[in-house]
Structure formats: C-alpha cells, structure tokens
Amino acid sequence: MNFAQVKDYLVDLQNRIVTGLEQVDGQSFRRDTWDRPEGGGGTSCVIEEGNVLERGGVNFSHVFGKGLPASATAARPELAGRAFEAAGVSLVLHPRNPYAPTVHMNVRFFAATKEGAEPVWWFGGGMDLTPYYGFEEDAVHFHQACKDALQPSGEEYYPRFKKWCDEYFYLKHRKEPRGIGGVFFDDLNQPDFATCFNLTRSVGDHFLAAYVPILQKRRDLPYGERERDFQAYRRGRYVEFNLVWDRGTLFGLQSGGRTESILMSLPPVVKWRYDWSPAAGSPEAKLYTDFLTGRDWLPLG
Amino acid sequence: MNFAQVKDYLVDLQNRIVTGLEQVDGQSFRRDTWDRPEGGGGTSCVIEEGNVLERGGVNFSHVFGKGLPASATAARPELAGRAFEAAGVSLVLHPRNPYAPTVHMNVRFFAATKEGAEPVWWFGGGMDLTPYYGFEEDAVHFHQACKDALQPSGEEYYPRFKKWCDEYFYLKHRKEPRGIGGVFFDDLNQPDFATCFNLTRSVGDHFLAAYVPILQKRRDLPYGERERDFQAYRRGRYVEFNLVWDRGTLFGLQSGGRTESILMSLPPVVKWRYDWSPAAGSPEAKLYTDFLTGRDWLPLG
Numbered sequence: 001m002n003f004a005q006v007k008d009y010l011v012d013l014q015n016r017i018v019t020g021l022e023q024v025d026g027q028s029f030r031r032d033t034w035d036r037p038e039g040g041g042g043t044s045c046v047i048e049e050g051n052v053l054e055r056g057g058v059n060f061s062h063v064f065g066k067g068l069p070a071s072a073t074a075a076r077p078e079l080a081g082r083a084f085e086a087a088g089v090s091l092v093l094h095p096r097n098p099y100a101p102t103v104h105m106n107v108r109f110f111a112a113t114k115e116g117a118e119p120v121w122w123f124g125g126g127m128d129l130t131p132y133y134g135f136e137e138d139a140v141h142f143h144q145a146c147k148d149a150l151q152p153s154g155e156e157y158y159p160r161f162k163k164w165c166d167e168y169f170y171l172k173h174r175k176e177p178r179g180i181g182g183v184f185f186d187d188l189n190q191p192d193f194a195t196c197f198n199l200t201r202s203v204g205d206h207f208l209a210a211y212v213p214i215l216q217k218r219r220d221l222p223y224g225e226r227e228r229d230f231q232a233y234r235r236g237r238y239v240e241f242n243l244v245w246d247r248g249t250l251f252g253l254q255s256g257g258r259t260e261s262i263l264m265s266l267p268p269v270v271k272w273r274y275d276w277s278p279a280a281g282s283p284e285a286k287l288y289t290d291f292l293t294g295r296d297w298l299p300l301g
Numbered sequence: 302m303n304f305a306q307v308k309d310y311l312v313d314l315q316n317r318i319v320t321g322l323e324q325v326d327g328q329s330f331r332r333d334t335w336d337r338p339e340g341g342g343g344t345s346c347v348i349e350e351g352n353v354l355e356r357g358g359v360n361f362s363h364v365f366g367k368g369l370p371a372s373a374t375a376a377r378p379e380l381a382g383r384a385f386e387a388a389g390v391s392l393v394l395h396p397r398n399p400y401a402p403t404v405h406m407n408v409r410f411f412a413a414t415k416e417g418a419e420p421v422w423w424f425g426g427g428m429d430l431t432p433y434y435g436f437e438e439d440a441v442h443f444h445q446a447c448k449d450a451l452q453p454s455g456e457e458y459y460p461r462f463k464k465w466c467d468e469y470f471y472l473k474h475r476k477e478p479r480g481i482g483g484v485f486f487d488d489l490n491q492p493d494f495a496t497c498f499n500l501t502r503s504v505g506d507h508f509l510a511a512y513v514p515i516l517q518k519r520r521d522l523p524y525g526e527r528e529r530d531f532q533a534y535r536r537g538r539y540v541e542f543n544l545v546w547d548r549g550t551l552f553g554l555q556s557g558g559r560t561e562s563i564l565m566s567l568p569p570v571v572k573w574r575y576d577w578s579p580a581a582g583s584p585e586a587k588l589y590t591d592f593l594t595g596r597d598w599l600p601l602g
Contacts, residue, residue, distance in 0.1 A: 030575075032576070046575045046576075048574060048575055055573070055574075055575075057575070172554075172555070173554040173555070173557075173558075173560045173563075174560060232570075236567070239540060239544070239571075240544065240564075243540070243541065243544035243545050244544050244545075244551065244554055244555075250545065253473075253474040253545055254473070254474070254545075256474075257474075259474045259475060260575055260576045262474075263541075263573065264575060266537070266573040267573065268572060268573060268574065269533075269570070269571070269572050270540075270570070270571045270572070270573075271569060271570050271571070272356070272564065272567040272568065272569060272571075273349060273356075273569065274331075274347045274349060274356075274358070274561055274565060275333070275347075275561045
C-alpha cells in the first residue's frame, strides 16, 4: 500500500484528461485549487460554454483526517475512529450536441490506518455512458474500451463490473437504467495492492480512448430544437439519479464536501415535464426501447 | 379521530385551490386520477405552459395498508405492523414571471390503528414562499396570512411554526434558506383531534389568500432574459432541496410512490453553473443579502 504513488497517478491522470479534452474542445478549462479545512483539498477543472462541451468538470480531491466519522463507516464499524485518507478523480461531461452522450468516470482510493494494525484500503471506480440518442456502434465502442481496460487483470472482471454498473446506475423510482452502462466497482482489495492499483489505473487510462472518438463522431451532427428539448428532458434523469441515488454525491453534500465541486456533475440546462413519453417509433422512443435495457453490448464469453 | 371527515376536507380543498388557480391563470389544469396497487390512490392536477403558471401541481393522495413498514416508522418502532391510513394535499407552483415567487403548501394527516388499542394519529403541514427577486411587502403579506391562519388556534403557534419552517427548508450544503419561509409543522396531535384538525384546515384554507394577491401583483411585471436566467439558476436550489433534503420527496421516491406526482414539484426549466454569484449590489445579490436570511417578517410579540 503506497498512498503517495496513487496520489501521483491521480494528479497526472487529471492533467492528461483535461489536456486531452482541451484539445478536443479548443477552449481551456478553468482550474480551481481549494483546501478542505479538516485536512486535504483538491483541484476542480471546469469548462462551461465550450465549443463542444456545454458543461463539464474533472475533479481531483485528496482528503484526510484523524478520526473517521461513524457515518462514513456504517458498513464497517470496526474502522470508526481510524485515521483515513481518500483520493480520487471524478468527471462528468455534458456535450452541447444532443447526439453526443454524457459521460461519467471515477477512480478512487481509500485507506484507514491505525498504529500497530494493518492498514485497511480499497479501490473503486468505473465509467458509464448516457446517450440522448443512441448509436449501437458507440455503445459497443465504449464497452469494448471498458473491456480492454480490464482484460489485462483477468477475464472475469469485465462481465462482473459491467453487471455491477447496470445495477448501480439504475433509477429505481423510474424503473429505468441511467444510460447504456459501462463498468463499476468498489471495495476492491483482492488479491493484492499492485493488482488492484493496476486495474484501477487501467480504467483511468482508458477513459479518453473510450469517450473521445464518440464525441468527435457526434459533435458536429446537425440538430434542432426538438433534439435539444429531448436532451434537456433526459438530463432531468441525470439530476434525479445524482441527487437521489448516488452515494458519492449524497455523502459529499451531507458531510460538508465542497458543493460546487460535487455539483459540477449536474447538467447546464434541464427540463421537467409531467408524465411525458415520446411517440412510439420516434427516435426518442428508440432510446428507451433499444438502449435503456441493460443489454450486453459485447458478445459474451 | 374521524378519517372520513379529514379526507372529505382534503378533496374539497384541492378542488377549491385548483378552481381558484384556474381563475387566475385562465388555463385549465389536467386532472389525473390514479390507483395505488397496495391500497388507495389520488388525483394529480397539473398545469404546464399556462398563462401565468409555467408549471404547477396540486396533488391529493389517500393511501392505506395493513402493515406499516418498519422503514416508515423508524422514529416510532411501536407502530410497525399496524394498519395505517394517510391523506394529504400537496402543491408547488412555478410561475413564469421571475418576479413572481414559487410557492409550496402541504396539509397531511396520518393514522395508525390496531384492534384493541387507541389509534395513533397526527397532522402536519405548512406553506412557504421562494422568491427569485424579493419584495418585502410580499414576504410580509405571506407571513401575515400564515399568522392569520394559526392565530385562532393560539398565539404560540405562528412563532413556533415559523421557526420550524426556517429550520426545515434549509439547504445545509449551501448554508442557505430555500426562501423567505412561512410555517411548517409535523406530529401535531395535542391537545385533541378537533383542535389539530381546525388548525390544519385553517392553514389549507388560507393558502389562496396568502399567495394569489402576490401572484396577481407580479404576474405582469416586465422582465427580460437576465431575470429568466437568474430564475432558472435559482430554481436549481429548489431541485437540490427537494431531491436531497425533503423527507416527503425522498420517502415517496424510495418507497414506490407515483413518481410523476411526486416530481410535479420540480421546475420546468433549470440551469446549473459553476461557482456563480451575483454582482455585489445587484438586484440578484439583494435576494441573498435581504431575503434569504431567516429574518422575522412580522413584528414579534
């Protein structure tokens, strides 16, 4: 377990991703460095009204403290009171073009230490894609990149983390997946630190290859008010998921995290309307019937 | 304790409020009646793209069941497994004009029964106002109507329920009140059923007088893109409160309530932007400095 090594990787990952996205967009991200009064801090990189990205944030944070609050360890009461350290990179990008999907990626590391005891640590992370208008080839490309990221660690990871992603990014109050999925994992600490770190690093390292080709392909497709309107409506689901179900968002907001960094994930313009659904057979209906179905995008086995 | 009497009152209240609002707006509400598979149902009255109201809903629901789930009674474990019955009217109105405030009102009744035991019951409710551009006279008018509603039940209620409202409608992650407050109460079952019912009824009955004069005064004020933009930004706070902190919304969504009726409270068009605050001294800044301060709008005592 080497925390400094993980932190260095995360700082570098954030820089590489922001630089890569700036090359695509042509507009620079704003960079805000902030301190956490209780220990640690972070850097939030934000783009708004870019050429391609309507709103997006790539956030790095590294927080630590002396006594882990009981609320943070409900599932592991034996960790209460331990010193802790957590670091991660988290991003959400909302392109302007309704044919380009929203994307989310996160890699994170947590460690709880106590003198005279073995440190307890785990990795978590993943990435998932949320289209407004679905393209089968985009979904396949994204899942292939997820699989490529995990394959070096072992055959078993992609199917397991793909399923975990479908289960996690699910709006129970809508009985609806958030998007076409990807991969998600948490509590990863087996078989050893090096294997877990390599796997997590590979997920972060594959992000640009997973997303940028899709963004490039869709960024300049012509669209009109109808598509923008549907995008704004569907973005409401993103808000609902993040504020009602996402554990990271809720924990951050309820535990005094930096609100503006946490809510960078929310879309720039959102609409709600009552009991609306798209006309059967329309391109909008196709999103529900063909894409928000938890299907397998890659041939299994 | 007479449940039928409460239910009749609530059905009538919904009708009176919807009729009153239709007279103001000139457009009819859509009325949807729905059943709850586990027992009960409701009527949702919705307006969208009205002449004055951009989006609004007035919801009546009456639900019952045989065994109260433990999750619903965390604070009162002795009620688990009892038969229960709950009814309420809940409304949120989002006017189009940014000078007209958003308003919320709710009155509700809950009863848990068991053969051979005294029924356990309580009332809850209140109303609160959320301006985008504040007007002192509107805040005073609204609070005066709240006080008028409670005064017949006793001097002590308005100050107590005003404070409770300020505490409840508070965005902890923003350190910011949702609006200029009003009144809020819950668990009301003293001194007796008749007193509690009268008080709750008076709150419901005062809603139109509390809000309609404000709406009429502001509905036709001239505004431009700047004011609409600030309104959309501030509406984001409404979404954040309702999805992150509001117990009724969260419980409804997480317990299989009717999603479209619960989320009628969300605004039609919402914007999020990073780390934004209004220029010092601007009309937008005045909202924060002069109105979102938990102040007393009526002379005390």
